[in-house]
Amino acid sequence: DVKVTQSSRYLVKRTGEKVFLECVQDMDHENMFWYRQDPGLGLRLIYFSYDVKMKEKGDIPEGYSVSREKKERFSLILESASTNQTSMYLCASSLKATRPFRELFFGEGSRLTVL
Amino acid sequence: AQRVTQPEKLLSVFKGAPVELKCNYSYSGSPELFWYVQYSRQRLQLLLRHISRESIKGFTADLNKGETSFHLKKPFAQEEDSAMYYCALPSITGANSKLTFGKGITLSVRP
Numbered sequence: 568d569v570k571v572t573q574s575s576r577y578l579v580k581r582t583g584e585k586v587f588l589e590c591v592q593d594m595d596h597e598n599m600f601w602y603r604q605d606p607g608l609g610l611r612l613i614y615f616s617y618d619v620k621m622k623e624k625g626d627i628p629e630g631y632s633v634s635r636e637k638k639e640r641f642s643l644i645l646e647s648a649s650t651n652q653t654s655m656y657l658c659a660s661s662l663k664a665t666r667p668f669r670e671l672f673f674g675e676g677s678r679l680t681v682l
Numbered sequence: 683a684q685r686v687t688q689p690e691k692l693l694s695v696f697k698g699a700p701v702e703l704k705c706n707y708s709y710s711g712s713p714e715l716f717w718y719v720q721y722s723r724q725r726l727q728l729l730l731r732h733i734s735r736e737s738i739k740g741f742t743a744d745l746n747k748g749e750t751s752f753h754l755k756k757p758f759a760q761e762e763d764s765a766m767y768y769c770a771l772p773s774i775t776g777a778n779s780k781l782t783f784g785k786g787i788t789l790s791v792r793p
Contacts, residue, residue, distance in 0.1 A: 612780055612781075615778075668716075670731075671781055
């Protein structure tokens with residue numbers, strides 16, 4: 568059973584703080600993704616990684632960075648949190664393949680509130 | 683550019699009524715399309731993909747290339763179908779690929 572685990576389910580931070588969101592998967596997946604989920608806006612891709620130390624920007628990378636030092640772990644970093652980054656953050660992983668595209672397995676989400 | 687459009691935000695029906703959740707796409711080439719579902723307090727998960735041509739939990743979705751649509755249908759809705767539904771389309775960038783989601787639609791099935 569594929570497991571994607573996000574270490575923090577709920578976080579409350581202050582504006583300007585540095586925030587780390589951690590995600591670990593146990594299925595040896597090459598691809599890992601970070602999305603944010605907002606009502607009315609759906610899921611928007613922040614960053615993704617297709618291999619260790621490799622990363623690509625998604626649709627909304629501004630204000631975020633990522634780290635993938637090990638295959639199973641993908642971290643999302645908010646260098647200086649702002650109130651407009653209050654959101655639900657979803658991590659996902661998948662096997663690496665272009666056709667057919669492989670199923671994404673999601674974590675439970677990390678709800679971040681920035682005050 | 684690849685794009686997925688879900689034109690409605692909310693669909694509310696009574697139990698036993700038919701359901702159609704709309705999804706339109708913009709894609710050059712032969713698309714792959716997916717429906718993901720998120721039930722209350724559960725993680726987002728795959729519901730079905732068009733290449734499988736299967737029915738999951740009574741839901742089906744047919745790819746209509748002429749209308750560039752991939753609508754999700756169920757003839758008789760159940761209360762347990764209440765959830766958030768997302769249509770999704772992969773886009774390939776070089777040797778890599780990512781999944782683009784629509785804005786989602788909330789399905790509410792009333793008793």
